[in-house]
Amino acid sequence: MYRPRDYTGLKAWDALDIESIDDATVRLHWADKPYKWHINDGPEVFVVLDGAVDIHTRIDGEEQLVRLETGDVFHAQDGDEHFAHPDGVARVLVIENRGSV
Numbered sequence: 001m002y003r004p005r006d007y008t009g010l011k012a013w014d015a016l017d018i019e020s021i022d023d024a025t026v027r028l029h030w031a032d033k034p035y036k037w038h039i040n041d042g043p044e045v046f047v048v049l050d051g052a053v054d055i056h057t058r059i060d061g062e063e064q065l066v067r068l069e070t071g072d073v074f075h076a077q078d079g080d081e082h083f084a085h086p087d088g089v090a091r092v093l094v095i096e097n098r099g100s101v
Contacts, residue, residue: 002018004028004050004091004093005091007028007091009030009031012030012031012032012034012035013033014029014030015027015029015094018093023097023098024095024096024097024098025094025095025096025097025100026093026094026095027093028049028091028092028093029091029092029094030089030090030091031084031086031089031091031092032086032089032090033086034084034086035083035084036083037058037081037083038081038082038083039079039081039082040076040100041078041100042078042096042097043075043096043097044075044076044095044096045073045074045075045076045094045095046068046073046074046076046084046093047071047072047092047093047095048068048070048072048073048090048091048092049070049091049092050070051070051086051087051088051089052067052068052069052070052088052090053067053068053084053085053086053087053090053092054066054068054085054086054087055067055068055074055076055082055083055084055085056083056084056085057076057080057081057082058081058082059080
């Protein structure tokens with residue numbers, strides 16, 4: 001069993017590996033600072049378990065912002081440029097291809 005609120009990383013976006021399923025990983029991330037703009041090599045699913053996270057996306061040159069609260073889910077498709085910016089401390093479950101940025 002995992003209690004997300006009990007997990008604290010040593011630095012922003014540290015992760016606790018929960019499981020590998022085929023070529024995907026399920027990881028619990030702890031964050032208190034934004035991640036960088038990036039494009040994954042496949043789809044990525046974010047589930048905010050604690051806190052709030054602003055997801056910035058850039059699709060066809062147009063930047064958009066989506067605010068995720070506890071319990072919200074965001075799906076980035078293969079090729080979507082994006083970055084996550086927590087509002088304070090957040091814990092996020094991320095499912096993505098193994099070895100993704």
